[in-house]
Each structure stands twice: as C-alpha cells, then as structure tokens.
Amino acid sequence: MPEGTVLTIPIATIHHDKEIWGEDANEFKPTRFENGVTRSGKHPNALLSFSSGPRSCIGQNFAMIEAKAVIPVILQRFSFSLSPKYVHAPMDVITLRPKFGLPMILKSLEM
Incomplete structure (x- = not known):
C-alpha cells in the first residue's frame, strides 16, 4: 500500500454478506446469535459491531x-x-x- 492510503472496512456490507450469514442475511434474526457471536456466522469474527482483536472496543x-x-x-x-x-x-x-x-x-x- 502506498504511504497515506486510507483503508476502510465496509462493516455494513460484511454484516449483510449472504456468504457469511446465509440467504436470510438481510433479515432481523436474533436467533442466529443464540450460540454466541463467534458461532453466528461462517467466520468467528464476522460480526464487527465492536471491532475485533487487541484494539476492540x-x-x-x-x-x-x-x-x-x-x-x-x-x-x-x-x-x-x-x-x-x-x-x-x-x-x-x-x-x-x-x-x-x-x-x-x-x-x-x-x-
């Protein structure tokens, strides 16, 4: 990456990705989190509401x-x-x- 490049993570796009959340990705479905946030999607860090890793909220x-x-x-x-x-x-x-x-x-x- 060139110096000064700004990188952004499209959080809203990731949170509506059908490959991660399934065909019902755009539906309000709280039950998808009943086994915990890390098991809710096809990737353990798919939900980025609070970010992830050592610099999370x-x-x-x-x-x-x-x-x-x-x-x-x-x-x-x-x-x-x-x-x-x-x-x-x-x-x-x-x-x-x-x-x-x-x-x-x-x-x-x-x-």
Missing part, C-alpha cells in the same frame, strides 16, 4: 451487560410501534442507521 463487555439488563426492563413496561412519520432511508455511516431518525410511539404497559 474497551466498552464491549459493559455495553452487552447493560443491554441485557436494561432492554428487558424497558420491554416489560412499554410497547413500541413505528410512527407514521418514519421514512425508510437507510444510511451507511460506519454502521447502518436511519437517515431521518427512528420516530417511535411508546405506550406504557403499566396500568
């Missing part, structure tokens, strides 16, 4: 524990639905995200 373990603790509590107390104002426009900026945000309608499940 220092907060990865905390983020996963926090998600496992907080998300169930939120789901027990609220129902979620997409707002009619939502415009589907995926945007690739390091990771895939909604270009115009993700407006949601929350309803309390507590009486």
Whole structure:
C-alpha cells in the first residue's frame, strides 16, 4: 500500500454478506446469535459491531451487560410501534442507521 492510503472496512456490507450469514442475511434474526457471536456466522469474527482483536472496543463487555439488563426492563413496561412519520432511508455511516431518525410511539404497559 502506498504511504497515506486510507483503508476502510465496509462493516455494513460484511454484516449483510449472504456468504457469511446465509440467504436470510438481510433479515432481523436474533436467533442466529443464540450460540454466541463467534458461532453466528461462517467466520468467528464476522460480526464487527465492536471491532475485533487487541484494539476492540474497551466498552464491549459493559455495553452487552447493560443491554441485557436494561432492554428487558424497558420491554416489560412499554410497547413500541413505528410512527407514521418514519421514512425508510437507510444510511451507511460506519454502521447502518436511519437517515431521518427512528420516530417511535411508546405506550406504557403499566396500568
């Protein structure tokens, strides 16, 4: 590589690669991770949400524990639905995200 060359890893592309994730790569399928992240795809380092190796995200373990603790509590107390104002426009900026945000309608499940 010439000096000054910028290399990027197309994370969103890798996360939707049918050779790694199967024909349903574009589907939301949390069950593909039921045996752990390293066994979810055809390569143990296919999921790069927190990077990989010695320079991976220092907060990865905390983020996963926090998600496992907080998300169930939120789901027990609220129902979620997409707002009619939502415009589907995926945007690739390091990771895939909604270009115009993700407006949601929350309803309390507590009486």
